Amino acid sequence: xxxxxxxxxxxxxxxxxxxxxxxxxxxxxxxxxxxxxxxxxxxxxxxxxxxxxxxxxxxxxxxxxxxxxxxxxxxxxxxxxxxxxxxxxxxxxxxxxxxxxxxxxxxxxxxx
Amino acid sequence: xxxxxxxxxxxxxxxxxxxxxxxxxxxxxxxxxxxxxxxxxxxxxxxxxxxxxxxxxxxxxxxxxxxxxxxxxxxxxxxxxxxxxxxxxxxxxxxxxxxxxxxxxxxxxxxxxx
Numbered sequence: 001x002x003x004x005x006x007x008x009x010x011x012x013x014x015x016x017x018x019x020x021x022x023x024x025x026x027x028x029x030x031x032x033x034x035x036x037x038x039x040x041x042x043x044x045x046x047x048x049x050x051x052x053x054x055x056x057x058x059x060x061x062x063x064x065x066x067x068x069x070x071x072x073x074x075x076x077x078x079x080x081x082x083x084x085x086x087x088x089x090x091x092x093x094x095x096x097x098x099x100x101x102x103x104x105x106x107x108x109x110x111x112x
Numbered sequence: 113x114x115x116x117x118x119x120x121x122x123x124x125x126x127x128x129x130x131x132x133x134x135x136x137x138x139x140x141x142x143x144x145x146x147x148x149x150x151x152x153x154x155x156x157x158x159x160x161x162x163x164x165x166x167x168x169x170x171x172x173x174x175x176x177x178x179x180x181x182x183x184x185x186x187x188x189x190x191x192x193x194x195x196x197x198x199x200x201x202x203x204x205x206x207x208x209x210x211x212x213x214x215x216x217x218x219x220x221x222x223x224x225x226x
Contacts, residue, residue, distance in 0.1 A: 032212035043202050043217030044155070051212065089155065093212065098162060099145060099170065100204075100215055104154030 002028045006090055006103040013080055015112045021075040023090030023103055030092040033066055033073050038087045038105065080110045115139050118203050118218035125225055131190040133221050135203030143206045144186040145215070146178065148199040155202065161186055193225045
């Protein structure tokens with residue numbers, strides 16, 4: 001069955017450092033991958049989408065890579081700030097192309 | 113913010129009672145989804161809809177049913193609530209696009225079954 005794994009449940013870093021979150025998937029080849037941010041008590045909010053023919057996508061301090069050979073995406077936040085503290089979710093379109101399947105998320109804590 | 117509203121936001125119900133959660137959108141998006149979110153499990157897809165009266169099951173559909181009689185409304189029903197259905201439920205919407213579009217989420221409904 002299709003499986004998505006976000007390797008770390010929690011990641012703690014210091015302000016100003018780069019946070020790197022990992023998303024691995026098995027048993028399918030998604031056409032695209034998305035990253036979401038979720039704050040406590042709120043629904044996820046879309047951050048970035050990267051397609052299978054794109055190696056890298058950037059948006060301000062965010063960078064996403066997509067390696068279809070390794071079946072892995074890396075999500076980077078450069079110059080991290082305490083306001084970046086949240087849970088980050090990786091999502092892939094399912095094999096049927098009809099719904100997003102989410103990883104369990106990584107909770108990032110940025111300390112000042 | 114995308115126009116998506118979930119109701120109720122909080123509900124406490126007794127085991128064995130039926131419960132209906134409502135998701136309403138004003139974006140005219142084709143796809144609508146119901147997820148549940150539990151500690152240690154993340155977001156799991158319950159059911160989704162790809163049009164009026166067109167629905168399909170997700171990975172955790174047992175004990176749940178859905179209906180979509182209008183584009184803007186997607187209802188999730190627990191026919192006979194159990195304690196294992198205590199969770200936070202999120203509705204999401206997205207447009208149809210084979211190249212991939214973002215999903216917009218509602219604020220969530222916290223359901224407690226006692």
